[in-house]
Amino acid sequence: MSVVPIIGEGEFEIDDEEHDVLPESDEDNEEEEDPEAPQRMRTHIRRGDGHLYRDQTFFNGVAFKDRVLDYALRTRCNIRQYRYDKDKLGFECAGLGENDEACGWKIYASILPKDKIWRVRLFVDNHTCEVNGECEMVKVPVIARLFVNKIREEPAYYMPMKIEELIMANWSISVSRPQCQAGRNKALKWIKSEHDQQFARLKDYAAEIVESNPGSSVEVDTFQNDEGQDVFNRIYICFDALRNTWKESCRPLIGLDGCFLKERIKGQLLVALGRDANNAIYPIAWAVVKVENNENWQWFMQKLKVDLDLKDGDNYIAVSDRSPGLIRAIKIELPKMEHRKCVRHIYGNLKKKHGNKKQMKSYIWSVAWSYNEAKYQQNLDRLSCYDTGVYTDVMATNPRSWCRAFFKLGNYCEDVENNSTESFNSSINKARENHLCICSKQ
Template sequence: MDDEEIRYPGNQFDSTYSGKKPYLNQEREVILENGMIFPDVHSFRARLRDYTVQAGFKIVRDKNEKARVTAHCVAEGCPWRIHASPLPDGTTYKIKTLIAKKLVDSFKENPHMGLDTMLVKLNKLYGIEASRMQLYRAKRKCKEELEGDHGSEYVLLPTYVEEIKKTNPSSLAVINYGLPPTPVSEDEEEPDPTPIPQYPLFQRIFISFEAMKKGFIDGCKPFIGVDGCHLKGPYVGVLISTVALDGNNGLFPLALAVVKGECKDN
């Protein structure tokens, strides 16, 4: 009897269903993949528990029933999510999510792939059925995988500012943070005394490269214009730019900033 049988006794499933049998890799690590099938919900839960302990991250179970198990990673910005539910026999369990990872290569070839095409590919390649809402979420995750997402890019801003200061020391790069407001109880006017972790929130960033300043002083007319445009996306805000006029009456960039809104302080 190998350790697979010791750790998961009775790990037998109905071989008439299409799917991949759970296995350990060469390093004896637990593997979870789309399409894996398990004899019952208990076997799946045991695998899931061992996988998260091995990988070193925590999960929250959104659904933990015999009819379905759905869980996601609790870490901010982590896209990991898994969903499994029984097959027609009502007992055999099958992993039916982690869909986005399977479609990333397809989106590289066709960035404008529609939901109907996604469903055909999932059915043909992996035998996966998905609702339109699941397909929509998978499409969004694929785009984030290929293009990045707003949250992870904002996290990189402090590093970007430090790199500007290090490689272009005469430039001006400033980033401001603030704390979120303290929650107030609905029944009280005083702040809730329960301690809540306070994480700094991005407020604004201002950048003016040395070449911009030097170009303005050496070759531009004494005129400065400021304007802004509203940013789309989950965090909105305003992109403000400052321009001057060069000797040919062309626009010359002088500085840029991303702020919450156009106001005197910003």
């Protein structure tokens, strides 16, 4: 059965000792981005230098044609193809010089009889034409190739008018709006085909993981649509080596978080991370789902509970931003697990409501770092005197769930924030831009 993609329809180490130092990576310390930087990144399209010479060799005709295209884009000459044989390709300049004389530039390559390598047999590097902003090589397929990666990243930005503008800005070549529309449509078809192929390979990918990593846990969850096709719903992966190492060598602590995938077909990545004896991040398991909701978090926690043999969660710690779906899943699947809140998320929510008050951050972190109940109460009293509104909102978050004074004693950790998962999510930014199979591998 074919697999139909539907995700998103339509479209490491922590310092535990210096608790007297406020964290420096909160939102109020972030530098403002240069508004022109994204524009520069968007307009840059990397191509080769287009260097050509006689007896130059290529692995195939496609590589030769691509080099000629690079030459045409660099020189802005009106290059066109005049020979299309399977074993021979020829290009010439269609430009005109003085008195409408034809330009003499020409290049021709063919396959060598013995080793099947393409070699440039003829190269007349003599332009007598004037550049006029035309290039017959820049047709619909070429426009699609030039912009397919950009369209994959930002389809809403690279519309026909923008593509037309960029071709003129980068190469001073004039193309029509309908050409750009057709090129964009062709690129979108290529991208859709890539996604369909990736989802169709998911079950093969899962089988390969189990074969190459015996004992690993992989589940591809699908459902049938009205046409009887298997439609992707979610996937869970836990490698046996990661699972066993976590059980034997890591702290009994699990950081849980979800982050968005950045590909054309949207979804969310759920991750479970451990912490080794050196407080370094250790990945345990992950899943890709359509959305971060009650059902998917419970499904993920069910798989994690079985794979890690967590039983009812006693003697284990979970640290997260405590999203409603995750809170519910842990209460159902692991009722005895201690579930800590992340103070960074608490502070971030308070800052949205109360603004960036100068002393609010230090008061909240003092409460979080309280090392006994007396100190905890003392810091709460100080917060109440500072601002009763902030105090009321802090109490509504149940500060005992993110204060060090009430954490379990043992070989866990004293972290009051979920920095490890946030750092992990940042470290896989590039992987999150790829297709599902490639993202899982990375």
